[in-house]
Amino acid sequence: MAFNTGLSGLRAASVDLDVTGNNIANASTVGFKSSEVQFGDLYASGFLSAGTNPIGDGVRVQDVKQSFGQGNVSFTDNGLDMAISGDGFFILNNGGEIRYSRAGQFGIDKEGNIINNQNMRVQGYTADEDGNLSGIRGDLQVETDNLAPRRTTNLTSDLNLDSREPVLETRVRDVGPLAYADIQGESFDVSYNDGTPDYNVDLSTAPDGSPITTARQAAAAINDAPGLSASATTTATTTLDDGFITAAGPANFNFSLSINGSPLTIDTSNITSLQDLVDSINNSSETSISASIVDDGTGTDVLRVIHNQGETLEYSYGDGTTTVGPTTVEGDVNVTGERVVAGVTSVTADADFATEYAASPIRITNEFNPIDQRTYNHATSTTIYDSLGNPHEMTQFYVKEPAPGNGVGVSEWSIYLQIDGEMVAGTDVTPYTARFDESGNLQSINGDPAGEIVIADWVPKDEDGQPNGADGPPATGTTVVTPIPEPPTTSAFVLDLSGTTQYGTAFGVNDQQQNGYTTGRLSGLDVSSEGVIFARYTNGQSKALGQVALASFSNTNGLSPVGDTSWVETFESGQPIIGAPDTGTLGSIEASSVEESNVDLSEELVNLIIAQRNYQANAKTIETSDAVTQTIINLR
Known part of the structure; x- marks a missing residue:
């Protein structure tokens, strides 16, 4: 009896040593779950009853149970490394066989499949070309092709x-040219809002009380009205041509020009052509006067004189016997009304200035x-x-x-x-x-x-x-x-x-x-806490390639370990409950991280001492039984 009891203890202690040694050996194995031995005592008993004072027959190993407690999460440099924080297992495709693991050390094979160290393919929910996740589960794959461009729509x-x-825009109404003779002596009101007269312009008398007699003075009076600006120009197109000057000759030709009755000093002592006269006028001391040769509309070049401030011009010319003129030319007035001017009303005179103003075009300055x-x-x-x-x-x-x-x-x-x-x-x-x-x-x-x-x-x-x-x-x-x-x-x-x-x-x-972008090359991968794998491209775009799927079981301890830090489903574990990370009871994903072994090395070393002690004590039981037996054999 004592031999059997001691032998069962040796066997149990040996198993305990094996399990403890395996835990210690895998203290650095990613995703490893430690095991512990569970013992039970042995008693002999009959079919109908047991003895009154039964003596035990030793010990037996009832179960080697794994502890699926959370291991520490440590960070890595691999973007595809993943750790599960909470319940669940990664789903791996091992050539058609489905395995489950907590080890998240993943990489990519030559075909772009996401795999673990044993070339098992990681399972998840696939995405379409636009990055939309589907409910279809399959092997997760990273597309390494360039991301095609997308036009902006x-x-x-x-x-x-x-x-x-x-x-900012200044819209103006241009009026003109208005002949001074048509507006001479007019008086009109200017309105800036709803047509009510706000300002009166008098073209007969200047503010100083002097009479207005030229286009230049009329323009000055209009300029005094807010929102109105005016300019005057006097253009005198004469009938004087080269033929008249040539026929008259330098000795007989004469020409005179007055500005508001004041004669302009012009040297006409040696004029032989129309161009000589033009040069003489332009060389005068009056800078507001300019002369040029223009076509009179019939193909004949004639003299044109312009006073750019709108004073009244008077000119005459002759050949010694005949004098043409004097001819008086009054200026024209151009008026610009800014946006603030609503209209011109209450015109008193012959010319309808209001009609001219209303019909004038609008110009953006x-x-x-x-x-x-x-x-x-x-x-x-x-x-x-x-x-x-x-x-x-x-x-x-x-x-x-x-x-x-x-x-x-x-x-x-x-x-x-x-x-x-x-x-x-x-x-x-x-x-x-x-x-x-x-x-x-x-x-x-x-x-x-x-x-x-x-x-x-x-x-x-x-x-x-x-x-x-x-x-x-x-x-x-x-x-x-x-x-x-x-x-x-x-x-x-x-x-x-x-x-x-x-x-x-x-x-x-x-x-x-x-929503557009240029062509992009794959530059990196990111994994969210929901297990969504995003591809980052050089054009700044990102696209979901898929989502890692997790599985949980009603009886996790019913899973059967098959090595390579993986388990398979058994009858005792029940069927897997599969879903996306961070949903239901499933844990979340920690990217660029792995879950370390949950082995407590200090505890295992203490267990190793205990297992050794138990082994030695059971061996002592056998040794003592042998000594007792030997004593009996030596009786004579």
Whole structure:
């Protein structure tokens, strides 16, 4: 009996030593789970009953149980290394056999499959070409090909336009030339708001009480009115030609010119041609006078004299016997009315100045010019891409306009668009008009409340200004719908300004997003806490390649270890519950990390001492039993 008892103890202690030694050997094995031996005593008993004072038959090993407690998580330099923080196992495909492991030391094989050190493929949820995760489980694979370019089909700009900005464009109404004789002695009122007279212009008497007798004085009187500016010019086209001068001869030819009755000193002592007379006039001391030779409309060159300040001219010429003139020429007045001038009313005289003013054209004196920042209030640029992945710079220009109506409760801005220095979306002819309400919110763009602008006339070009081979604009007459359908076939794209505001604060670009990008090469991999594997590319894009799947079991201790730090499903473990990391009871993923062995080396060394002691004690039991038996044998 004692021999059997001691022998069972030796066997149990030997198993304990083996398990402890295995734990110690795997103290540095990633994902390893320690084991412990569970013992049970042995008693002899009959079929119907046991003895009153049964004596034990020794010990037996009931089970070697693994501890699936969490091991420490340590960081690594491999982006594909993963550690599970919490419950769950990685799912591995071992040539068709499914295994489960906590060891997350992963890499990539030559085909791009994510594998462990034993070339088992990691299982997960695959993604499509656009990075959308599916519910289909399979081998996870990293695509090492270049990321194909994507053309821009949508650009969203979230801007704030400063409502405090002034209107930069100066719109003026040009009136003239008006002959001084037609406006002489007139008096008219100027209004700046609703037609009510605000200022009176009197063309008969100057502010100092002197009479107005020339176009120059009339222009000065008009200039005194706020919002009006005027200039005067007197042009005298004579009938004097070269033939008259030649026929008269230098000795007989004479010419006189007066400015407001004051004779101009001109040297006519040796005039032999019309050009000599022109030079003599231009060499006079009067700098406001200029002379030139012009065609009188019949093919004859004649003398023209201009006084650029609008004084009255009087000229005459002769050949000694005949005198032509004197001829009096009064000046013309040109008037410019700025935007602030609403109209000219209450005209008193023969000429209808109000009609002239109302019918005159409107001119923009500082019209929008993309290379002159003084002609726009705000501008912002962003990079867009054509179908070949070539980058292009798109610039949006914003010009504040006069508020429509009475300016209460509504504001307007003009929008100009430029790509690579060329105007697009027809804004070279007519800009888009953005209207904002009294709260600064965008009401519409060209009447469309959606706040979208479709750019359908862009031809992508190279640095030399030639088409670069990328898709161009849609055919003439083609209707472009928004959003642009996939896959796009033209260069048309949508500028979404629905989030644009006009508040009383500085201009700012709150957000600007476009969906295009150039070609990209794989530059790195990232893994999220949900186990999603993202590929990073050199063009700044990232795309989901798949998501690691985890499995849990109702009875984890029912799993069967098969080596290589992996387990397989058994009847006792139950079927796996598979899901995405960080869902349900499954743990999360720690990227660039591994889970270390959960072996407590200090504890194992103590267990080793205990197992050794137990082994020695059981051996002593056998030795003692042998001595007792030998004593009996030696009895005589």
